[in-house]
Amino acid sequence: MVETRTSTPATNKGPGRLLIAVYLLFAIAATSRAGLQIATKFDEAPVAYLLSALAAVIYIVAAVGLARAGHAGRRVALACCSVELIGVVGVGLLSLVNKELFPDETVWSGFGSGYGYIPLVLPVLGLLWLYRTRHTPT
Numbered sequence: 001m002v003e004t005r006t007s008t009p010a011t012n013k014g015p016g017r018l019l020i021a022v023y024l025l026f027a028i029a030a031t032s033r034a035g036l037q038i039a040t041k042f043d044e045a046p047v048a049y050l051l052s053a054l055a056a057v058i059y060i061v062a063a064v065g066l067a068r069a070g071h072a073g074r075r076v077a078l079a080c081c082s083v084e085l086i087g088v089v090g091v092g093l094l095s096l097v098n099k100e101l102f103p104d105e106t107v108w109s110g111f112g113s114g115y116g117y118i119p120l121v122l123p124v125l126g127l128l129w130l131y132r133t134r135h136t137p138t
Contacts, residue, residue, distance in 0.1 A: 010069040011077065011133050019129055022122060023063035029115070030056035030107045037104070045104040051091060055107040055119070058084050062126060074130060081126035088112055088119050 012020060034052035042049055058080050065077030092111035095102045105114050112119025 011066045011074060011129060012069040016066060016069075016129055016133070019125060020063050020066045022118070023059050023066065023126075026107070026115070026119070026122065027056055027059035027063055030059055033107070041104075045102065048102045048104045048106045048109065051087075051106045051108060055084070055087065058087070066126070066129075074133075077126065078130055081123040081130065084119075085123035085127070088123065092120070 010016065030052055034049055034056050037045075037049040038053065062077050062080035062084065065073045065075075065080060067073070068076070088108040088111060091102075091106060091108035095106070095109035102109050107115060107119055111117060112121075
């Protein structure tokens, strides 16, 4: 018996649209915040501001990956959500343990507490959505 696969459910349909919208909102927020901080007071907390810029790039690329919905888009979104989760947990822990490294907040410091912990929940939701919309054998 030959196993066939159904087409991959699109990541940009249904709840995926809301997920993409939240990623885009965070991309705009993180880009704006990092851009302003880097332009006006970079010397005060360069690590924090560069991490916010990195978060912004990850949010943008994750949104594009989810919106593309194809195999390549899924892989990009999976990589972004994974790096994002590692980043928010790692930076969250570092920001609590070594406050000197983060004299100013980043999107991920305090596990995203400045953004209602959405930065901590968002990659988990992204990974769950990617899992839910994976190929399933028939």
